[in-house]
Amino acid sequence: MSASAVHSLWTTAAQQPVDSIPAPHIEYSQLAPMLIVVGAAVLGVLVEVVVPRKARYHSQLFLSVTALAAAFAAVVGLAATGHGTTKVQIAAMGAIAVDGPALFLQGTILLASLAAVFTFAERRLDPRAHGKHVDSFVAQAGSVPGGEGEQAAVRAGFTTTEVYPLMLFAVTGMLVFPAANDLLTLFIALEVFSLPLYLLCALARRKRLMSQEAAVKYFLLGAFSSAFLLFGIALLYGYAGSVSYARIAEVVDGSVRAIDPALAQTMGNDALLLIGGAMLLMGLLFKVGAVPFHMWTPDVYQGAPTPVTGFMAAATKVAAFGALLRLLYVVLPGLNWDWRPVLWGVAIVTMLGGAIVAITQTDIKRLLAYSSIAHAGFILAGVIALTPDGISSVLFYLAAYSFVTIGAFAVVTLVRDAGGEATHLSKWAGLGRRSPLAAAVFAVFLLAFAGIPLTSGFAGKFAVFKAAAEGGAGALVVIGVIASAIAAFFYIRVIVLMFFSEPKPEGPTVAVPSPLTMTTIAVGVAVTLALGVAPQYFLDLAGQASGFVR
Amino acid sequence: MSFPLLTATAALPAVGAVAVAAVPAARRTAAKWLALLFSLGTLALAVTVLVRFEPGGARYQLTESHAWIADFGVRYELGVDGIGVTLLALTALLVPFVIAAGWHDADPSPDSGGEAPAETKHYRWRPTQGFFALILMVEAMVILSFEATDVFLFYILFEAMLIPMYFLIGGFGDRAHAQGEEAAATQRSYAAVKFLLYNLVGGLIMLAAVIGLYVVAGSFSLGEIAAARASGELEMATNTERLLFLGFFFAFAIKAPLWPLHTWLPNAMGEATAPVAVLITAVVDKVGTFAMLRFCLQLFPEASKWATPVIIVLSLISIVYGALLAVGQRDIKRLIAYASISHFGFIILGIFAMTSQGQSGATLYMVNHGISTAALMLVAGFLISRRGSRLIADYGGVQKVAPVLAGTFLVGGLATLSLPGLAPFVSEFLVLVGTFTRYPAAGIVATFGIVLAALYVLVLYQRTMTGPVKEEVRSMPDLRVRELAVVAPLIALLIFLGVYPKPVTEIVNPAVEHTMSDVQQQDPRPDVEAAK
Secondary structure, eight states, X not given: OOHHHHHXXXXXXXXXXXXXXXXXXXXXXXXXXXXXXXXXXXXXXXXXXXXOHHHHHHHHHHHHHHHHHHXXXXXXXXXXXXXXXXXXXXXXXXXXXXXXXXXXXXXXXXXXXXXXXXXXXXXXXXXXXXXXXXXXXXXXXXXXTTSHHXXXXXXXXXXXXTHHHHHHHHXXXXXXXXXXXXXXXXXXXXXXXXXXXXXXXXXXXXXXXXXXXXXXXXXXXXXXXXXXXXXXXXXXXXXXXXXXXXXXXXXXXXXXXXXXXXXXXXXXXXXXXXXXXXXXXXXXXHHHTOXXXXXXXXXXXXXXXXXXXXXXXXXXXXXXXXXXXXXXXXXXXXXXXHHHHXXXXXXXXXXXXXXXXHTTOOBHXXXXXXXXXXXXHHHHHHHHTOSHHHHHHHHHHHHHHHHHHHHHHHHHHHEEETTEEOOBGGGGTTHHHHOHHHHHHHHHHHHHHHTOTTSHHHHHHHHHHHHHHHTTOHHHHHHHHHHHHHHXXXXXXXXXXHHHSOOOTTOOEEOOOOHHHHHHHHHHHHHHHHHHHOOHHHHHHHHHTOOOOX | OOOOHHHHHHHXXXXXXXXXHTSOTTOHHHHHHHHHHHHHHHHHHHHHHHHHOOTTSOSSEEEEEEEEEGGGTEEEEEEEOHHHHHHHHHHHHHHHHHHHHTTTTTSOOGXXXXXXXXXXXXXXXXXXXXXXXXXXXXXXXXXXXXHBOBHHHHHHHHHXXXXXXXXXXXXXXXXXXXXHHHHHHHHHHHHHHHHHHHHHHHHHHHHHHHHHHHHHHXXXXXXXXXXXXXXXXXXXXXXXXXXXXXXXXXXXXXXXXXXXXXXXXXXXXHXXXXXXXXXXXXXXXXXXXXXXXXXXXXXXXXXXXXXXXXXXXXXXXXXXXXXXXXXXXXXXXXXXXXXXXXXXXXXXHHHHTTSHHHHHHHHHHHHHHHHHHHHHHHHHHHHHHHHTOXXXXXXXXXXXXXXXXXXHHHHHHHHHTTOTTSHHHHHHHHHHHHHHHHOHHXXXXXXXXXXXXXXXXXXXXXXXXXXXXXXXXXXXXXXOHHHHHHHHHHHHHHHHHHHOOHHHXXXXXXXXXXXXXXXXXXXXXXXXXXXX
């Protein structure tokens, strides 16, 4: 863009009389889910300031649960009044889409967060520190690990109740992310949910250095991916002269050729579109953890406090795939001859890479991290279908997957020895004999990950593979099936370890959690089995929700 | 709406599994009786199904159909034909014997004092309840898979039954083991994992084919697809049909098992307890051969004919190779496993000979093999539990110490080698006749299997039961009442079906006619001129 063009833009803007700027029209009721959560997050910050230390834990927990439940109620209300099907619309001056996929994913994110917040609040697993109940978060985040400040904080019985508002902020960003209807909103939502997550990762009570290392890695790589995304946005703006999804889609289709005089040199330049689109995809594929943008996943999953890992693994994936779906189905369908081959490749290496590398893992959290990578590949197979069935199958898969994930990580928090959680696989030997119930529950989750029939994992896998096959990606299905077979091997290995190995004398014990974590695990198992045996209702729901608004 | 008899037959053992699992830890004996009761109840229901089934009636009877997952085009559709009903009855018949034979297999080992380790007091480790609950769970899934006429429903059960089976193999083994408990546990979990991975891979390949079938046919209903194919409404490209056939057949060939996909069976049968080994070979593996008849031939008739030469060669290799390896075994249970591989070769040969004698014989073979292997394996299990060793060389002269045990072992063995007068002879003869009329060369090769069978069975008997009495077996007790109650009815059945197989053939034959017409095959006419 030449200097004179920029100058003319500025001068045009300056010449506009002030009173002609229209007051933005905001549909508060349609945006209620997001507004409730962000409002609660702000309140949560105030709680930290105003409420005495003793009462903070309970008030924060109450606030978070209420806000998430109320937001979910708002989503259900919107869906019930047809905002997901017949009354889809674009709200907030074109920034937010209120349609089926957005509401379905927001509902999933809210329920998953609700399940996760209970594991955040668990205070019975760690032994009491100086007579006070403590959770899995550091006493005082600012203190040096192992230093005097930390000891003093532990003695004083500090707890980091800031995690609740941080989580609510993250949820806000995640709610906006799949609903974002222009690229700037997309970017802002990305940052709003990423920044609190970086912080949350660093807050583990045990193994603090590992936790901080994870946070730094996540932050650095996340910043890179944000930069890619932002650069992609800039290039796409240069191509289309707008950041609005609908507008870009029109330019891609070639149905609009109104050249903005200031962008005359760049508009319609395919190089900008291709490079910009590719960079945008990179940013999103980073967040879903697809190969080759997956490097952060194992380290971050391992280092972060386990409740945060569960939350992140479930909710981030839902939000990011939601955004990816909208981008590919609304903005770039006209470009599918270009992005489909690329995503084919990404899906194949993601499925196979995740499954193969997982075989060599010796830490349960890293193992689940690689498994989440493989799952991202399976979901991508559904994304590639580019049919309404593809959308609904991905929606269903995400809902099924997030509950399995949260449940599985919740079980991981229970298996403990003197050093905190015993995540090394060798320590899980014989768990099935020491505590059959915990091992059986974990086995259910593993079988669901492996996609064994009568679990939600199978229904989800079947849905995406069927959509992919109908969308003409039969080869992808065959590769997916092979990857599933490889993946089954390491899930089975954990089951073998738990049930068929002799318990070690100094092995970990399974702590008896409070009703909070029990609720999370019970919900996880119930959803896993319900979606496996009778998925019809949820498939219907996902089917109805599979229309994007333009 | 009439009483859903088929659902009830499958649901009863499932309910039983839950009930048995819920029995408190200390009431082990109650759990066993409860399991036996539920399996007998299932048998009663199976007999009702058998009685209600009219051999000359509609192809699928006692049908049930309910909406299930509309989005996937899946319905909960049940129905039995003559083949399904026979195998259903076989399963329901064998499971009570399996339970009775495994009465003490899952008792807590005496060295742990019968008590769970102290730190697990909170949740009790209850192996006995688990063992019987898992057996009932397998029974429920196998029965339902014989009844399913929806491909998807069948697939789900085909896969899901691996999980309880896997825990049965990996979680419970023979008490005494030559190399010590540690090594036994390692080998057991190796066998369980091998079993699961082989079958899971087969199942996943089948999943791709199941999805492919849906994309091509738009339905999972066996009846709908078969009707659409017959009327020419649904046309499959030759290559598509062949690929789908291969996807299905691969899974069934692993399950059956067919050479060269058989290697999991000797491990699994060797390491599992004898009743579980019976469950594997006599019950679960039958799902594989059954599915070849029901799904491969019905859904992909052209591709089945295309693949026939290769499959016949593979099944001949199975027959001879399995028998040869059985001759060379030093371990009693592995010997029976290789004998089973040889027998499964006969079954598959009979199915793909594409003659009505062959297929009737194959179905009858499934039943007879189930009963004869159960008899032989269970007696072998009783023998092994007395001596604490699976090696043939550790025995000798048992017939002088325990004549009843030796006698029943001999009858089981003779049934395995298809002695005329015992049930397997009829089926083996039918398979050979059916094969010979179409593929004389194959029929000749297959007869070598019989010769070798005589060798491995009689050598096994000679080495373990005859000769001078070994020191370690001198104090060996004879069969107890419970054990005799398990073996006697099986032997009686072998003799009865050997003399009078008509009740089974009468039910099976009409179903075989249907399958023959599916693949548009007629029996070759006896041609005197050509024979000269």
